[in-house]
Amino acid sequence: MQFKHPEILYALLLLIIPIIVHLFQLQRFQKVPFINVKFLKQIELQTRKSSQVKKWLILFTRLIAFAAIILAFAQPYFSNFEKNTQHNTIIYLDNSMSMESKGKRGELLKSAVQEIIESNISTSEISLITNDKIYKKLNNKNFKNELLNLQYSPINQDFKTILLKSEQLKSNKTNTLNNFILISDFQFNNKLNKKDVTNVNTSFELVKMAPEKIQNISIDSVYIEEKNNNEITLKALINTTDISSENTVVSLFDDSILIGKTSTPLLQNQPSIVEFKISSTENFNGKLVVEDENLLFDNTLFFTVNKPEKINVISIGKKTDYLSKIYTENEFNFEQKHLSNFDYNSIQNQDLIILNELDKIPSSLNNSLKEFANNGGNITIIPSRNSDHISYASLFKNMNLGTIQPIQEKELKITNINFAHPLLDEVFEKQVKNFQYPLSQHYFPTTLSSSSTILSFENKENFISEIKINKGTMYWVASPLNNKSSNFLNSPLIVPVFYNFGKQSYRVSQLYYTLSDENNIEIRTSIKKDEVLKITGESTDFIPLQKVSRNKVLLTTSNQPIKSGFFKIKNNNKTLKNIAFNYNRQESILTYQDLENEFGKADNVTISNSVSETFNELKNQRDIKSLFKWFLGIAVLFLLLEIFILKFFKV
Numbered sequence: 001m002q003f004k005h006p007e008i009l010y011a012l013l014l015l016i017i018p019i020i021v022h023l024f025q026l027q028r029f030q031k032v033p034f035i036n037v038k039f040l041k042q043i044e045l046q047t048r049k050s051s052q053v054k055k056w057l058i059l060f061t062r063l064i065a066f067a068a069i070i071l072a073f074a075q076p077y078f079s080n081f082e083k084n085t086q087h088n089t090i091i092y093l094d095n096s097m098s099m100e101s102k103g104k105r106g107e108l109l110k111s112a113v114q115e116i117i118e119s120n121i122s123t124s125e126i127s128l129i130t131n132d133k134i135y136k137k138l139n140n141k142n143f144k145n146e147l148l149n150l151q152y153s154p155i156n157q158d159f160k161t162i163l164l165k166s167e168q169l170k171s172n173k174t175n176t177l178n179n180f181i182l183i184s185d186f187q188f189n190n191k192l193n194k195k196d197v198t199n200v201n202t203s204f205e206l207v208k209m210a211p212e213k214i215q216n217i218s219i220d221s222v223y224i225e226e227k228n229n230n231e232i233t234l235k236a237l238i239n240t241t242d243i244s245s246e247n248t249v250v251s252l253f254d255d256s257i258l259i260g261k262t263s264t265p266l267l268q269n270q271p272s273i274v275e276f277k278i279s280s281t282e283n284f285n286g287k288l289v290v291e292d293e294n295l296l297f298d299n300t301l302f303f304t305v306n307k308p309e310k311i312n313v314i315s316i317g318k319k320t321d322y323l324s325k326i327y328t329e330n331e332f333n334f335e336q337k338h339l340s341n342f343d344y345n346s347i348q349n350q351d352l353i354i355l356n357e358l359d360k361i362p363s364s365l366n367n368s369l370k371e372f373a374n375n376g377g378n379i380t381i382i383p384s385r386n387s388d389h390i391s392y393a394s395l396f397k398n399m400n401l402g403t404i405q406p407i408q409e410k411e412l413k414i415t416n417i418n419f420a421h422p423l424l425d426e427v428f429e430k431q432v433k434n435f436q437y438p439l440s441q442h443y444f445p446t447t448l449s450s451s452s453t454i455l456s457f458e459n460k461e462n463f464i465s466e467i468k469i470n471k472g473t474m475y476w477v478a479s480p481l482n483n484k485s486s487n488f489l490n491s492p493l494i495v496p497v498f499y500n501f502g503k504q505s506y507r508v509s510q511l512y513y514t515l516s517d518e519n520n521i522e523i524r525t526s527i528k529k530d531e532v533l534k535i536t537g538e539s540t541d542f543i544p545l546q547k548v549s550r551n552k553v554l555l556t557t558s559n560q561p562i563k564s565g566f567f568k569i570k571n572n573n574k575t576l577k578n579i580a581f582n583y584n585r586q587e588s589i590l591t592y593q594d595l596e597n598e599f600g601k602a603d604n605v606t607i608s609n610s611v612s613e614t615f616n617e618l619k620n621q622r623d624i625k626s627l628f629k630w631f632l633g634i635a636v637l638f639l640l641l642e643i644f645i646l647k648f649f650k651v
Contacts, residue, residue: 009070019059058642062638065634068632072632089126090126091127091181092130092162093109093113095109095131095150095151095153096587097153097154097295097584098587100152101211102212103212104212108211111611112207112209113150116611117148118612127169128147131153134165154515154562154583159193163197180202180203180204181618182204183209187591192206197599197602202604203606206607216240217290217294218292218298219250219300220238220271221236221585222237222288222512226422230279230281231277231279232277232278233276234286236274238266238273238274239266239272239588240269242266246265248266249291250262253287255566262274285566288300295588301582303512304509305508312350312351313332313354314336315335316338316353316365317357318356318384323354326502327498331503336356344364349524352377352380352505353377355380356382357383357387358383360387361395369399370399374471375471378504379474380474380501382477382480387407389406389407392444396446400469402449402467403447407443408443408445411439411440412443412457413437414438415458418452418454418455424454424500438487440486441479442485443457444478450468451476452466455493455497457478465478473504512582513557515562515563516584519556521556522553523553523554523569525553525571526551533571535555537561537563540560542560542561545557567580595607
């Protein structure tokens with residue numbers, strides 16, 4: 001028991017006054033002469049005993065009554081905390097997309113908000129942490145307003161970051177108690193580590209929001225399986241957490257126009273693949289849709305395929321007329337440079353680099369080409385009759401192409417055409433057999449790793465090969481193409497092969513970006529010093545961080561935008577590129593952390609499955625149970641008892 005005004009308890013010392021009055025009465029007895037006191041002595045003794053009992057009872061009732069009155073005015077109460085204790089409550093409310101799952105009272109986030117408001121908790125200071133914002137020291141009214149306006153966020157903060165933010169909100173004032181409540185579904189992909197909450201001097205209330213059904217169908221991703229000059233083959237991965245193997249319909253839209261539908265059987269925790277074909281020559285704002293009543297945010301996936309721009313092709317080495325005739329201005333930005341005046345800084349602006357009969361490949365160019373290929377660039381190598389074998393072997397080794405042998409002086413026909421190769425797939429209407437085979441006077445034998453043959457000699461050695469290098473592609477031509485070394489330039493194959501080298505080198509921009517991730521978007525454009533690029537959507541527009549260099553601008557986004565959909569990158573009012581953003585699909589994985597098993601024995605951690613129960617318990621702990629009325633009632637009761645004794649207790 002505690003007292004609001006303990007100083008009043010000093011008045012209890014005044015209780016000694018009635019004790020003194022009762023023990024030392026000042027009344028004097030008068031002597032009355034009587035004939036015979038033989039019988040009166042017995043009566044006198046009996047009367048004195050009764051009087052003493054009555055006096056002690058009256059003394060007792062008065063002491064209790066006065067003591068109760070004094071205690072009542074000292075305002076006694078029961079509480080788990082001292083009277084001056086202030087409560088600083090910090091609440092983390094998970095508003096990530098997975099909280100869209102359905103619980104007993106609807107969506108987990110909305111039911112949590114409703115239960116917090118219904119608990120009607122009052123506190124000295126209250127702070128709210130969500131995945132995207134921090135609300136400091138709110139009063140009860142503002143706290144409720146922020147809860148009612150709370151929206152789902154694409155940002156999913158890890159718990160270590162949340163705990164660091166909570167440390168900044170803790171109060172260091174004396175007599176202030178910090179309470180930290182975490183309300184989340186505690187997905188396993190965002191695991192709360194035991195050491196982060198048990199190695200600190202803070203009490204934690206973990207409230208786990210659990211969905212009624214762990215069922216969800218989601219569009220995981222979409223990617224380009226194959227592309228040619230006219231068509232792109234897309235494949236999408238569809239996931240489900242349900243055991244059901246029923247077919248699910250997947251629809252493809254171009255903006256709001258339905259392009260196609262397909263159905264696929266779904267297996268639990270095993271992705272299903274659906275395929276669509278779209279045009280590669282026009283802008284395409286794609287939207288894949290599935291029907292699912294559980295989580296809604298992952299039922300739609302947006303992506304964009306932009307109309308091809310002019311392809312940047314540069315030839316380093318010997319200048320030739322046939323390349324400039326193939327790579328015309330209406331489709332290509334073509335340049336020819338001697339190695340001596342080539343600017344290495346321009347490499348990353350290219351789509352295709354042709355090493356045209358270089359005698360030697362410098363080590364600096366070797367390393368630049370490797371970086372270029374790793375970033376998705378394509379390279380065509382045409383050796384020289386006098387090529388330095390050591391420098392070419394070094395290039396092959398550095399880029400893991402395989403091995404190259406010294407030049408072989410041997411006349412060979414180019415007889416074999418791989419009609420099925422994507423480079424030649426649409427070149428011929430039918431396979432030609434009565435073909436006038438071109439010749440080569442010499443060639444460089446190679447043993448290539450992970451290569452595919454496009455054209456080959458009559459001895460089965462490769463003439464033109466394709467080698468994949470990380471994100472890029474290398475095309476190897478085994479023989480020089482000048483008229484002294486080969487008559488391939490006179491062959492009808494020269495145009496489709498080299499034309500498709502260029503067309504296949506066009507780098508399709510990223511199909512979509514993920515909200516809340518740090519995304520780098522490269523735009524090929526030149527802007528003035530006072531100009532900036534802007535990203536606009538249906539309901540939002542913003543200026544991202546941008547780095548301007550020659551002929552391109554690198555945009556960086558992180559916390560914006562906050563909703564999925566289609567967006568445009570604009571310079572003033574001119575649209576430069578269409579892009580798409582989607583929610584992070586990790587939120588679709590409905591696996592959850594076992595809190596009881598991990599934190600059940602921790603002294604500073606309390607686990608609950610109910611928001612209302614947690615807040616009611618917190619409220620009960622903070623409630624002050626006043627005893628003023630009880631002690632006042634006791635005082636009245638004993639005063640009435642005293643009156644009763646005085647009136648009805650006859651001496």
